[in-house]
Amino acid sequence: MNAVNYDRLMLNALGAFAGKRLLLHSCCAPCSSYCLTEVAPHLRTTVLYYNPNLDCAEEYEKRKNEEIRFLKETGLADLLDCDYCPEDFEKVIVGYENEREGGARCTRCFRLRLEKCAFEAKKGGFDLFGTTLTVSPLKDAERINEIGFALEREYGVSYLPSDFKKRGGYQRSIELSKKYGLYRQNYCGCRFSKRDN
Numbered sequence: 001m002n003a004v005n006y007d008r009l010m011l012n013a014l015g016a017f018a019g020k021r022l023l024l025h026s027c028c029a030p031c032s033s034y035c036l037t038e039v040a041p042h043l044r045t046t047v048l049y050y051n052p053n054l055d056c057a058e059e060y061e062k063r064k065n066e067e068i069r070f071l072k073e074t075g076l077a078d079l080l081d082c083d084y085c086p087e088d089f090e091k092v093i094v095g096y097e098n099e100r101e102g103g104a105r106c107t108r109c110f111r112l113r114l115e116k117c118a119f120e121a122k123k124g125g126f127d128l129f130g131t132t133l134t135v136s137p138l139k140d141a142e143r144i145n146e147i148g149f150a151l152e153r154e155y156g157v158s159y160l161p162s163d164f165k166k167r168g169g170y171q172r173s174i175e176l177s178k179k180y181g182l183y184r185q186n187y188c189g190c191r192f193s194k195r196d197n
């Protein structure tokens with residue numbers, strides 16, 4: 001069976017939903033940089049900053065402030081800001097602490113952040129929700145998209161599929177990060193990824 005081309009599905013959705021409102025979960029400014037250049041010309045976009053997986057408040061603020069600065073400088077999207085609530089992450093990863101990066105702990109982490117995005121999208125009357133997570137070559141786009149489509153059915157808000165790393169997306173995010181002088185962390189985010197880095 002051929003793998004699903006999530007990038008193609010995204011391009012189709014950008015056409016079908018042109019001018020509609022998107023709530024896009026962002027893990028950090030560098031990842032969102034390229035993703036926003038792809039979606040913002042087509043959709044009225046708001047970035048959701050919700051990342052309770054981050055290992056400490058200082059890192060959370062640092063990444064969030066870079067997101068705010070990037071949005072201010074580019075005007076690509078508005079921001080829906082969430083407080084740092086590490087207890088949300090701790091609850092869902094109990095028993096999965098020793099998973100390798102990319103394993104079952106990450107699946108739960110993806111779902112936690114995407115579910116918040118679906119919830120806020122529904123609450124705020126957005127037409128679509130999505131995430132920047134698929135720009136990372138280290139993250140399984142198929143798993144992320146399957147979670148997104150499951151949440152679409154649960155919450156009744158359309159999910160924007162993506163595989164942002166396609167068409168040179170990851171490389172482009174590095175170039176944009178350099179251009180805007182964005183802080184690029186060297187670990188995914190949680191204390192386990194920092195420990196294993």
Ligand code: SF4
Pocket residue numbers: 053054101102105106107109110188189190191192193
């Ligand atoms: S490695 Fe990254 S995706 Fe996996 S649990 Fe940690 S922060 Fe979440």
